[in-house]
Amino acid sequence: MSDQPLLDIRELQVTYWGRSGLSMRRQPFHAVKGATLTLKAGETLGLVGESGSGKSSIANAVLGLVPASAGSIRFDGVDLSAMKTHYPGEVRKQIQAVFQDPFSSLNPSMTVEDIVSEPLRVHTGMNRAERRARAAELLEMVSLSAEHLSRHPHQFSGGQRQRIAIASALALEPKLVVLDEPVSALDVSTQNQIINLLYERRDALGIAYLLIAHDLALVHHISNRIAVMYLGHIVEEGPSDRVYSAPAHPYTKALLDAVPLLDPEKQRLRRAARKRAPPNETPRDVSSGCPYKNRCRWAMARCHSEAPPMFAVEGGGAASCFLLTDPGNTANNDKLKESATQ
Ligand SMILES: Nc1ncnc2c1ncn2[C@@H]1O[C@H](COP(=O)(O)OP(=O)(O)OP(=O)(O)O)[C@@H](O)[C@H]1O
Numbered sequence: 320m321s322d323q324p325l326l327d328i329r330e331l332q333v334t335y336w337g338r339s340g341l342s343m344r345r346q347p348f349h350a351v352k353g354a355t356l357t358l359k360a361g362e363t364l365g366l367v368g369e370s371g372s373g374k375s376s377i378a379n380a381v382l383g384l385v386p387a388s389a390g391s392i393r394f395d396g397v398d399l400s401a402m403k404t405h406y407p408g409e410v411r412k413q414i415q416a417v418f419q420d421p422f423s424s425l426n427p428s429m430t431v432e433d434i435v436s437e438p439l440r441v442h443t444g445m446n447r448a449e450r451r452a453r454a455a456e457l458l459e460m461v462s463l464s465a466e467h468l469s470r471h472p473h474q475f476s477g478g479q480r481q482r483i484a485i486a487s488a489l490a491l492e493p494k495l496v497v498l499d500e501p502v503s504a505l506d507v508s509t510q511n512q513i514i515n516l517l518y519e520r521r522d523a524l525g526i527a528y529l530l531i532a533h534d535l536a537l538v539h540h541i542s543n544r545i546a547v548m549y550l551g552h553i554v555e556e557g558p559s560d561r562v563y564s565a566p567a568h569p570y571t572k573a574l575l576d577a578v579p580l581l582d583p584e585k586q587r588l589r590r591a592a593r594k595r596a597p598p599n600e601t602p603r604d605v606s607s608g609c610p611y612k613n614r615c616r617w618a619m620a621r622c623h624s625e626a627p628p629m630f631a632v633e634g635g636g637a638a639s640c641f642l643l644t645d646p647g648n649t650a651n652n653d654k655l656k657e658s659a660t661q
């Protein structure tokens with residue numbers, strides 16, 4: 320087996336052009352500012368970060384829904400960025416997607432059979448009876464049944480609709496499924512059921528996932544690696560367990576802090592720490608230095624003038640924070656320890 324990643328994203332930039340304020344001139348807005356990520360066949364990369372950080376822009380660039388303005392995206396050895404948004408059928412077949420609410424854009428008169436068998440109709444030579452049989456099989460695979468084939472999307476709960484969307488995305492047994500917040504609209508127990516279903520299917524079919532979520536805690540079990548985004552930058556990346564249990568970047572730590580803790584003592588310590596931290600500032604003055612500097616409680620003079628590169632982190636992966644530059648420095652170690660244990 321080759322060691323070549325299935326998905327190889329290098330220095331990707333995604334830029335939108337729009338008018339801001341009263342200006343008649345179109346201004347560029349850089350939603351993704353040089354993201355580098357790799358994903359191996361059969362593995363899951365969790366991509367997390369707050370709203371507006373650029374997660375969907377990366378997903379949409381991989382899916383060919385928006386063009387890369389710089390950098391490259393290679394999938395299975397093919398340079399997708401060179402094709403702009405016109406992927407050949409063979410590539411489209413191998414990359415499928417599930418969105419937060421894939422049904423909102425569908426015609427309500429479509430049946431579940433239409434939805435699940437659509438990829439089969441487009442990409443295979445199957446006749447209607449064969450497609451129907453395969454759609455029934457796919458529904459059973461996601462714990463629904465053939466009886467559901469003639470029903471319409473509005474007759475299902477949110478969780479069931481995501482099962483149908485997953486069945487459709489898996490119909491062609493693609494190599495990669497891009498999952499953009501597939502469980503964000505669901506209640507907690509349904510979220511876990513869908514994550515478990517994805518887990519099971521991935522291992523059975525050997526599919527790779529690019530899994531986008533807000534909640535690191537929810538996706539860390541299923542992810543092999545986690546990448547954390549902040550304002551268009553990947554600020555940390557590494558093996559899922561290391562990123563979850565010993566976050567190296569102050570922003571990753573803040574993301575984990577946002578997850579409710581069941582232990583009241585830990586919860587109390589966390590609240591106290593939050594009071595000591597500077598208030599959440601709105602992102603501003605991001606033109607130079609570290610993108611997180613205005614919200615970071617450890618920001619130093621250097622963070623305002625220099626953008627930190629990615630530094631290797633003990634236990635695997637890397638993070639872009641100057642606190643990692645000098646592992647022998649005890650003050651830094653204390654800060655990181657504090658950041659990892661609170
Ligand atoms: N078509 C577009 N035109 C202009 N700006 C856009 C467009 N799509 C996204 N943006 C902007 O790009 C930035 C990144 O958006 P993106 O949707 O990639 O973030 P996200 O991390 O997926 O956020 P969320 O968690 O809310 O889905 C945001 O500031 C957003 O407003």
Ligand SMILES: [Mg+2]
Pocket residue numbers: 374375376499
């Ligand atoms: Mg998004």
